[in-house]
Amino acid sequence: MREVAAIYWKEISDAMRDRRTLMMVLASSLLLVPMLLFVFSTVMSQVESQAIDRTVIAVNMKDAPLLENYILRQGYQIKAAPADYEDKSRKKELTKPVLLIPENFEKEMAQGNRVELEIAYDTSNRQAEMGLNPLRRLLGGFVQEKNGLDLMMRGVSTELLQSIAIKERHISRPDERKVTITGMLPMVLIMAIVMGGMFAAIDSTAGERERGSLEPLMMNPVSGFQLAFGKTAAVASVSVLIVILTVSSFFPAQIVIANEALQAEFQFGGKDALAFLFILVPLAAALSSLQVALSLTCKTFKEANVRNQLLSLTVSFMPMFFILNPGKEPAWLAWVPVMAQTQMMNQVLKGELVGAHPMLIAIGVCVLIVTASLYFVASKMREVVME
Incomplete structure (x- = not known):
C-alpha cells in the first residue's frame, strides 16, 4: 500500500502542477450549471413575456x-x-x-x-x-366566434357542433416534479466528468511516455497492478472532485434562475445532491479507468487527446436516447453505463424514488469496468516500457 500511496500522491501532484488547466476545469465545474440555468430561465422569461404582452x-x-x-x-x-x-x-x-x-x-x-x-x-x-402562437390563438378565437355568430343568425345552435366535450385529467402524483429544460442537466454532469478526468488521464500515461518519465518510474520496485491502481485512483479522484463541485454548484445556481416557473420546477435539495453523488461517483471511477486504459495505448499526448475526444463524443451522444425516445425506458438500460445514470438522475429530478435493483446493477457494471481496466493497464505497463 505504501507504493500505491506514493504513486497516487505523485500523480495528484502532477495534476495540480498544471494550474491553468486545473483552474479551467474547476471554474467550468462551478460556473457551467449556473450559467446554463440562467440562460434557460432567460429564454423562458422571453417566451412568457410574449404571452403576457x-x-x-x-x-x-x-x-x-x-x-x-x-x-x-x-x-x-x-x-x-x-x-x-x-x-x-x-x-x-x-x-412582435x-x-x-x-x-x-x-x-x-x-x-x-x-x-x-x-x-x-x-x-x-x-x-x-x-409571439406567433399567442397571435394565432387570438385569431383562432375570432374565427370561432364569427362562425358561431353566423350559425346563430341562421337559426343553428353552435352546441350541435360541440356535442363532445374534452377535458384533461392529470394522473401524475401531487409531489411529482415537472422536468423539461432541467432534463438536460444530467448530460451536463456526465460531460463534466469526462472532460474533468481526461487531462489527468492523458498526462499520467501518454504524457509520461512522451516525456520519457514512465520508464524511470517502472524501474522502481513496484508491480504493474500497483502502478495501474495508483494512477487510476489519482485520475478518479480528480473526476470525483469535479462531480462534487458540479453538484454543489446546483445550490447557488437556484439563486440566478430568472424565471418563476423554472424556479418552481428546479427544486434541488440536500437529499437530491446525495443521490446524485451516489449515482455519479461509481461512474466517475469507471470513466476514469477507461480513460487511463485508452491513453496508455497511445505514444503521444496528441494521439491520446484525439482518442479521448472520440470517447467523450460517444459518451455525450448516449443520453440523447432519452430525447429521441421519450416513452417508457426499456429494462436493459440499467446495464448500460451513462444511460443508466442518466435515467436515475432524471428520476431524482422528478422527485421519484430510485429503485435499489437498478442502482446495484449500475454500480456492479462500473465495478466490472474498473476491474477490467485495471487488469489491462497492469498488463500493458511492462509492454509499454519494452516498446
Whole structure:
C-alpha cells in the first residue's frame, strides 16, 4: 500500500502542477450549471413575456372593425405597424409579428368570400417568432366566434357542433416534479466528468511516455497492478472532485434562475445532491479507468487527446436516447453505463424514488469496468516500457 500511496500522491501532484488547466476545469465545474440555468430561465422569461404582452401590431386594421372589436374585448391593445416593418423585423428592432389585413376585408367576409389574414415576421427574429402562437390563438378565437355568430343568425345552435366535450385529467402524483429544460442537466454532469478526468488521464500515461518519465518510474520496485491502481485512483479522484463541485454548484445556481416557473420546477435539495453523488461517483471511477486504459495505448499526448475526444463524443451522444425516445425506458438500460445514470438522475429530478435493483446493477457494471481496466493497464505497463 505504501507504493500505491506514493504513486497516487505523485500523480495528484502532477495534476495540480498544471494550474491553468486545473483552474479551467474547476471554474467550468462551478460556473457551467449556473450559467446554463440562467440562460434557460432567460429564454423562458422571453417566451412568457410574449404571452403576457397583450399588444397586436397590425397593418390596415381600419378595414376590419369586427376583428378590431374582438381583439379589444380580449384585453389587447392594437398598434399600427410602422411603414418599414419588414426592415425593422430583419434588424430585430420589432420584437412582435405583424398582422396584415387585406383591403376590403370586412366587405369580402360579409359577402361570404374566402379571405386571408397574414402574419409577417422574420424567421431569424426569435423574439418575434415567440409571439406567433399567442397571435394565432387570438385569431383562432375570432374565427370561432364569427362562425358561431353566423350559425346563430341562421337559426343553428353552435352546441350541435360541440356535442363532445374534452377535458384533461392529470394522473401524475401531487409531489411529482415537472422536468423539461432541467432534463438536460444530467448530460451536463456526465460531460463534466469526462472532460474533468481526461487531462489527468492523458498526462499520467501518454504524457509520461512522451516525456520519457514512465520508464524511470517502472524501474522502481513496484508491480504493474500497483502502478495501474495508483494512477487510476489519482485520475478518479480528480473526476470525483469535479462531480462534487458540479453538484454543489446546483445550490447557488437556484439563486440566478430568472424565471418563476423554472424556479418552481428546479427544486434541488440536500437529499437530491446525495443521490446524485451516489449515482455519479461509481461512474466517475469507471470513466476514469477507461480513460487511463485508452491513453496508455497511445505514444503521444496528441494521439491520446484525439482518442479521448472520440470517447467523450460517444459518451455525450448516449443520453440523447432519452430525447429521441421519450416513452417508457426499456429494462436493459440499467446495464448500460451513462444511460443508466442518466435515467436515475432524471428520476431524482422528478422527485421519484430510485429503485435499489437498478442502482446495484449500475454500480456492479462500473465495478466490472474498473476491474477490467485495471487488469489491462497492469498488463500493458511492462509492454509499454519494452516498446
